[in-house]
Amino acid sequence: MRSALIVEDHPVVRAAVKLVLAQEGFKRIYEACNVGQASAILREHTPLLVILDLMMSGGSGLDVLERIKTSNLSCAVLVFTSLDELFFQERCMRSGALAYVSKTNDLSQLHKAIQALMAGYTYFAQLPSASMDAMQQSEKQMIDHLSNRELTILQCLAKGDANKVIAEKLYLSHKTVSTYKTRLIEKLGVQSAVHLRDFALRNHLI
Structure with missing residues (x-):
């Protein structure tokens, strides 16, 4: 069945x-x-x-x-x-x-x-990567290098979730979330956590 x-x-x-x-x-x-x-x-x-x-x-x-x-x-x-x-x-x-x-x-x-x-096949969309400009391609590469957990926390931060809320949602410590936030700022080359939301919106992550 x-x-x-x-x-x-x-x-x-x-x-x-x-x-x-x-x-x-x-x-x-x-x-x-x-x-x-x-x-x-x-x-x-x-x-x-x-x-x-x-x-x-x-x-x-x-x-x-x-x-x-x-x-x-x-x-x-x-x-x-x-x-x-x-x-x-x-x-x-x-x-x-x-x-x-x-x-x-x-x-x-x-x-x-x-x-x-x-029927034993896969089903994926044809991606129009050639239409991306240089900045989009560069930022997509940054996103691709994030771990799944880093990406999830980025999405939570971009939606405005506080560290405490993210920690409870993902069963992490407050300190661990803070470490992830610092790492994301460094990896994505943004100036502060405020700019993480702009980055996420620009790249359709939320």
């Missing part, structure tokens, strides 16, 4: 994805709205397919990808997110995802991606 897990914190989106999965023949569909719930369901059920958003409360979808990869779970991961594929698709590929679909597309793309994965 085909089983799937939807990892998404918006109920309306979960409902839409659940309908798509049902139409594609999935009989057992689990739902998780945060990283903790997703991890528990993955341990207990190991679904055939995981439909994963990258932005959610209580952590990042990248954390879920890493846990699937390090645990050697035999489930196919389809990333379904609003984040720009130009900056996230390659990272997700490296972390083991087999498909990347933007939420800006209509649901027919999600159907096609699921069908591709179930």
